[in-house]
Amino acid sequence: MTAKTPALADFRRIVVKVGSSLLVDSAAGRIKEAWLASLAQDIAKLHKDKRDVIVVSSGAIALGRAVLKLPKGPLKLEDSQGAAAVGQIALARTWAEALGKHKITAGQVLVTLTDTEERRRYLNARNTIAKLLEWRSVPVINENDTVATNEIRYGDNDRLAARVAAMASADLLVLLSDVDGLYDAPPASSAKAKHIPLVPRITAAIEAMAGASGSELSRGGMVTKIEAGKIVTTAGAHMVIASGHVDHPLDAIAAGSRATWFLTPANPVTARKKWIAGSLEPKGTLTIDAGAAAALRRGKSLLPAGVVRVDGVFGRGDAVLIRGPDGAEIGRGLVAYDAEDAAKIIRKSSGDIALILGVEGRAEMVHRDDLVLGGA
Numbered sequence: 142m143t144a145k146t147p148a149l150a151d152f153r154r155i156v157v158k159v160g161s162s163l164l165v166d167s168a169a170g171r172i173k174e175a176w177l178a179s180l181a182q183d184i185a186k187l188h189k190d191k192r193d194v195i196v197v198s199s200g201a202i203a204l205g206r207a208v209l210k211l212p213k214g215p216l217k218l219e220d221s222q223g224a225a226a227v228g229q230i231a232l233a234r235t236w237a238e239a240l241g242k243h244k245i246t247a248g249q250v251l252v253t254l255t256d257t258e259e260r261r262r263y264l265n266a267r268n269t270i271a272k273l274l275e276w277r278s279v280p281v282i283n284e285n286d287t288v289a290t291n292e293i294r295y296g297d298n299d300r301l302a303a304r305v306a307a308m309a310s311a312d313l314l315v316l317l318s319d320v321d322g323l324y325d326a327p328p329a330s331s332a333k334a335k336h337i338p339l340v341p342r343i344t345a346a347i348e349a350m351a352g353a354s355g356s357e358l359s360r361g362g363m364v365t366k367i368e369a370g371k372i373v374t375t376a377g378a379h380m381v382i383a384s385g386h387v388d389h390p391l392d393a394i395a396a397g398s399r400a401t402w403f404l405t406p407a408n409p410v411t412a413r414k415k416w417i418a419g420s421l422e423p424k425g426t427l428t429i430d431a432g433a434a435a436a437l438r439r440g441k442s443l444l445p446a447g448v449v450r451v452d453g454v455f456g457r458g459d460a461v462l463i464r465g466p467d468g469a470e471i472g473r474g475l476v477a478y479d480a481e482d483a484a485k486i487i488r489k490s491s492g493d494i495a496l497i498l499g500v501e502g503r504a505e506m507v508h509r510d511d512l513v514l515g516g517a
């Protein structure tokens with residue numbers, strides 16, 4: 142079977158890494174507000190679709206040095222620490238406002254290398270992120286550059302974002318970058334450079350493409366991106382590198398724009414689906430007709446109209462088995478109605494649910510996000 146490019150809609154928990162140059166207009170010394178607004182709108186859309194979104198945002202040092210009017214060129218450690226202190230305040234406020242326009246609460250999390258590498262602190266950071274997500278907030282994460290030292294720091298947010306994705310059990314890391322993916326030669330200097338849309342596995346040949354020739358500049362820091370890919374795919378998540386030089390960059394990815402996808406060899410079912418498939422004791426059974434069975438296999442939700450029989454005693458949100466017309470198990474899912482209500486609405490159109498039950502309910506008996514087909 143040849144590997145296929147995944148769709149953005151396949152993922153439940155997405156880490157979006159935003160590079161400094163996308164967010165900060167260094168010459169003007171300010172945030173690129175219009176672009177950020179378009180990204181925030183994309184994030185809000187995913188958030189509304191019940192996706193968990195985590196932002197890893199660079200830009201503290203770039204913004205700070207612009208505000209402080211520091212000279213061009215590499216900064217000494219204490220200068221970049223000071224610049225980050227100035228820039229991070231503005232960065233956090235910017236994100237809070239951009240997401241706030243969509244009624245999303247942002248939560249700032251600043252981490253150091255030790256926070257992600259030492260078990261106890263790792264668990265601590267993980268719990269904070271989990272709590273924010275539970276509250277439907279969007280964590281906005283950066284390295285705590287103000288206290289990071291040369292020896293103990295990430296320095297680049299690609300690898301930081303990868304560690305965050307692993308820590309938060311995300312199923313996708315999106316690296317929004319200067320470049321639209323990986324090329325087999327430096328795109329700036331070779332007209333024949335071929336774009337690689339899909340990397341099923343990070344091999345030595347792939348690593349060589351990131352680092353072999355071409356200046357670091359023309360490669361847009363591809364080495365750290367491949368490093369990030371290794372961390373993330375080992376942790377069971379996919380990664381995509383896409384250009385951030387367009388408005389609505391996440392929408393663009395969803396629409397299939399040019400990007401490089403790195404696949405995890407682990408089964409890409411989401412953590413939630415793994416949980417549904419593996420660790421629940423089904424409380425009941427829904428038997429469905431052939432039309433519904435075919436629809437489920439096409440990735441659709443299970444509607445009441447396709448259910449012919451309800452067995453067992455279950456509450457809303459319980460796990461149920463789903464059986465086909467021949468009685469064979471098709472899959473498992475979390476049911477949106479308790480057994481009593483479910484029995485009343487089977488074979489009925491979703492539009493009639495409110496009339497039958499007297500309350501507005503979900504149109505789906507089992508939503509596709511809460512459904513795992515056999516074999517998963």
Ligand code: GLU
Pocket residue numbers: 160161198199200201202203225283284286296297298299
């Ligand atoms: N943490 C740095 C900052 O916010 C950015 C690191 C990077 O550009 O990857 O300025």
